[in-house]
Amino acid sequence: xHVDRIELSWFRGAGAAAALDTxxxxxxxxxxxxxxxxxxxDAFEYLLxxxxxxxxxxxxxxxxxxxAVLNTHRPADGKCRIEITFAGNRKxxxxxxxxxxxxxxxxxxxxGWDIGRLLLRQNEVSRFIHAAKGEKYSALLPLxxxxxxxxxxxxxxxxxKAIQDIGRMxxxxxxxxxxxxRFRECFGGKGKDAILAEVQRLHRKYVPNGPVTTDIMSGAAxxxxxxxxxxASLELENRRFFLLQGARRxxxxxRFLSVQAEGSKAASAAQxxxxxxxxxxxxxxxxxxxLTADIQITCPACGQEISSNEFKRHVTAEQxxxxxxxxxxxxxxxxxxxxxxxxxxxxxxxxxKALESWRAENAQQDVLQALTKLAELDAxxxxxxxxxxxxxxxxxxxPKLTSWLDDALRRAPPGAQELVTHKDIIAVIASVDRIRELxxxxxxxxxxxxxxxxxxxxxxxxxKARSEAxxxxxxxxxxxxxxxxxxxxxxxxxxxxxxxxxxxxxxxxVKFHGIAQPxxxxxxxxxxxxxxxLCVFLALAKRDPExxxxxxxxxxxxxxxxxxxxxxxxxLMKEFSGRQLILLTHDRDWxxxxxxxxxxxxxxxxxxQPWSDPRTGVRVASSRSDFEEAKQLIAVSVNAAGNVTRxxxxxxxxxxxxxxxxxMPFCRGDKNDRxxxxxxxxxxxxxxxxxxxxxxxxEGNYPVDVP
Amino acid sequence: xxGDLRKSDPQFTSGSEGDWIARRIxxxxxxxxxxxxxxxxxAEMTRAKFGERxxxxxxxxxxxxxxxxx
Numbered sequence: 001x002h003v004d005r006i007e008l009s010w011f012r013g014a015g016a017a018a019a020l021d022t023x024x025x026x027x028x029x030x031x032x033x034x035x036x037x038x039x040x041x042d043a044f045e046y047l048l049x050x051x052x053x054x055x056x057x058x059x060x061x062x063x064x065x066x067x068a069v070l071n072t073h074r075p076a077d078g079k080c081r082i083e084i085t086f087a088g089n090r091k092x093x094x095x096x097x098x099x100x101x102x103x104x105x106x107x108x109x110x111x112g113w114d115i116g117r118l119l120l121r122q123n124e125v126s127r128f129i130h131a132a133k134g135e136k137y138s139a140l141l142p143l144x145x146x147x148x149x150x151x152x153x154x155x156x157x158x159x160x161k162a163i164q165d166i167g168r169m170x171x172x173x174x175x176x177x178x179x180x181x182r183f184r185e186c187f188g189g190k191g192k193d194a195i196l197a198e199v200q201r202l203h204r205k206y207v208p209n210g211p212v213t214t215d216i217m218s219g220a221a222x223x224x225x226x227x228x229x230x231x232a233s234l235e236l237e238n239r240r241f242f243l244l245q246g247a248r249r250x251x252x253x254x255r256f257l258s259v260q261a262e263g264s265k266a267a268s269a270a271q272x273x274x275x276x277x278x279x280x281x282x283x284x285x286x287x288x289x290x291l292t293a294d295i296q297i298t299c300p301a302c303g304q305e306i307s308s309n310e311f312k313r314h315v316t317a318e319q320x321x322x323x324x325x326x327x328x329x330x331x332x333x334x335x336x337x338x339x340x341x342x343x344x345x346x347x348x349x350x351x352x353k354a355l356e357s358w359r360a361e362n363a364q365q366d367v368l369q370a371l372t373k374l375a376e377l378d379a380x381x382x383x384x385x386x387x388x389x390x391x392x393x394x395x396x397x398x399p400k401l402t403s404w405l406d407d408a409l410r411r412a413p414p415g416a417q418e419l420v421t422h423k424d425i426i427a428v429i430a431s432v433d434r435i436r437e438l439x440x441x442x443x444x445x446x447x448x449x450x451x452x453x454x455x456x457x458x459x460x461x462x463x464k465a466r467s468e469a470x471x472x473x474x475x476x477x478x479x480x481x482x483x484x485x486x487x488x489x490x491x492x493x494x495x496x497x498x499x500x501x502x503x504x505x506x507x508x509x510v511k512f513h514g515i516a517q518p519x520x521x522x523x524x525x526x527x528x529x530x531x532x533x534l535c536v537f538l539a540l541a542k543r544d545p546e547x548x549x550x551x552x553x554x555x556x557x558x559x560x561x562x563x564x565x566x567x568x569x570x571x572l573m574k575e576f577s578g579r580q581l582i583l584l585t586h587d588r589d590w591x592x593x594x595x596x597x598x599x600x601x602x603x604x605x606x607x608x609q610p611w612s613d614p615r616t617g618v619r620v621a622s623s624r625s626d627f628e629e630a631k632q633l634i635a636v637s638v639n640a641a642g643n644v645t646r647x648x649x650x651x652x653x654x655x656x657x658x659x660x661x662x663x664m665p666f667c668r669g670d671k672n673d674r675x676x677x678x679x680x681x682x683x684x685x686x687x688x689x690x691x692x693x694x695x696x697x698x699e700g701n702y703p704v705d706v707p
Numbered sequence: 708x709x710g711d712l713r714k715s716d717p718q719f720t721s722g723s724e725g726d727w728i729a730r731r732i733x734x735x736x737x738x739x740x741x742x743x744x745x746x747x748x749x750a751e752m753t754r755a756k757f758g759e760r761x762x763x764x765x766x767x768x769x770x771x772x773x774x775x776x777x
Contacts, residue, residue, distance in 0.1 A: 148758030162771035450739035458731035
């Protein structure tokens with residue numbers, strides 16, 4: 001799917017009409033700084049990203065980047081438009097109105113195109129090298145085609161958490177543990193036979209006329225019924241005892257203290273987090289509107305530039321971090337629920353009519369007041385929250401009531417305590433079914449939970465295995481490309497690797513003068529880092545499943561010296577023959593060198609004229625600036641032919657002078673780039689004279705005539 | 708447990724990525740055994756829902772309930 005033509009109108013630096021023809025070949029475009037080269041690149045990115053350009057994602061560009069995308073000096077009737085024609089006259093276009101709400105057409109042609117493998121800009125060359133291990137992983141994952149696996153792993157982790165929460169695994173385990181503890185307290189290490197013997201003993205006592213029981217559970221059920229009947233038939237004094245016992249066993253004071261403890265834990269867990277989250281929330285609100293697919297945003301948590309998908313992963317991580325606080329609040333809510341239930345039980349017992357006269361006879365005045373206060377409390381409302389007034393009320397009443405109940409229970413009527421003890425034993429035996437049921441439920445949930453957790457582990461292993469295989473292939477490409485760019489240099493064995501100490505991480509290793517380095521940032525110069533960044537990009541581009549897509553390199557050799565720039569031409573010819581490349585550069589010498597070296601059968605060359613003003617916009621020069629053009633011009637205008645020839649010579653002589661190591665004096669401003677062939681010739685002559693003098697030992701005795 | 712899962716089980720071999728899901732489910736079964744029908748259900752969910760995007764918590768709750776009900 002080669003690009004044939006890019007046409008722009010009032011887009012970015014383009015005026016009414018700017019067109020770039022490639023004739024479906026690779027193309028090298030030269031333009032001095034500010035000539036508008038990147039306008040073409042921006043147009044490409046705008047279409048690929050459905051109306052977004054990464055470097056324009058900032059607070060000044062407007063919601064739809066309309067303040068940056070539309071030419072600032074377009075006339076009132078100037079329509080902003082992009083159209084890219086691909087091979088087969090297939091067109092993709094965008095019409096961008098003043099509000100930036102673009103309408104696109106033909107985008108199915110570029111659907112699924114991965115910009116990370118198609119476009120590299122100057123400022124992005126070393127970005128990958130400098131990124132953290134986790135960022136490299138996130139950046140490479142989609143390029144490795146493993147996003148689906150990563151999504152799967154994230155969803156499996158969340159699913160395991162959902163099973164834990166919905167299944168109330170923690171609460172079920174706690175309930176089972178409490179019942180087991182009671183059972184052990186009651187029976188210690190006694191076996192089934194000993195428990196049966198105890199049941200038979202109680203059965204004889206409370207069901208004397210029944211047949212001897214041989215089944216623990218049915219025997220316990222009969223005893224429980226007999227005990228209830230006996231308690232119901234007791235005299236008033238004994239019944240009062242059971243009511244007081246019930247009120248005391250609700251243990252409101254203990255539950256109230258538990259509420260206070262959990263409240264304190266929740267408060268301390270929340271305080272720091274609340275401050276932090278409030279600050280984050282303010283930033284998040286600003287960025288929430290930008291959460292569309294594939295845009296770059298600044299993460300409010302860490303301040304780094306990340307994609308919106310990565311941001312969502314951050315949010316998921318934050319939610320996980322919040323789970324500790326959520327657990328603390330849940331524990332407090334549970335404690336409140338327990339307290340509310342206990343209060344209801346205690347009040348029901350103490351307000352029983354059977355206790356009315358007894359209460360009046362025995363309770364002190366302050367205890368009666370406490371009972372009245374407690375009666376006014378809305379226990380149901382306590383299940384959600386507790387007010388400072390309610391807290392104060394409970395602080396004042398519960399210790400008094402507890403102490404009063406303890407006092408009253410010490411004066412238990414004879415025989416009543418024994419009934420309570422036996423009732424407890426039977427309740428513990430009856431809880432065996434519940435313990436078993438809870439055990440089965442917890443085992444089943446734990447098995448499911450462990451399986452889902454293991455499946456996440458397996459998915460991560462799958463990601464790692466696939467990544468390593470792909471990374472090995474990419475590393476082989478990188479090494480070959482690096483060797484082309486840096487033949488014989490003592491930096492080699494460049495490769496991607498997955499560190500053992502991190503789950504979601506990728507980094508780059510190099511060998512520097514024979515010593516392995518875990519990161520190029522330790523020893524490599526900026527130029528070498530950029531060179532490595534270019535190799536990484538090109539290695540990934542080479543892995544694009546669709547090799548007919550173009551690769552765009554926008555000013556990517558800025559920090560390379562001449563020698564390495566020359567190697568880039570070799571690299572492109574060797575590795576990307578047949579692939580359409582769109583190179584943009586502001587380096588005139590490199591442009592000319594490429595023009596000499598790259599095969600014209602596969603390559604076109606194009607010049608952009610220097611920028612004049614935003615209304616005129618980007619201008620593609622009509623001249624091809626080659627000897628063929630000069631030859632054709634001779635018939636029309638000798639002067640014009642001479643001008644073209646001189647322009648070619650101006651650049652060619654610069655390259656020749658540099659290869660001959662002819663020192664050129666430094667000029668101010670852009671004059672270094674505007675030297676003419678005559679300047680070079682003069683310096684070449686001067687250096688030539690000097691060299692010959694040295695060689696022959698005397699001035700004036702030249703073996704050849706130096707002009 | 709009602710039998711070990713194998714890569715060749717037909718329920719795990721459909722779809723272009725069926726192979727890796729089958730392989731990993733079978734491997735997970737070796738480390739955290741579970742009933743075959745539950746493993747089938749998780750394999751199906753993985754195949755149909757988990758790869759496309761990160762799911763909302765309400766969607767995950769529904770899926771968790773389905774698995775717990777098996």
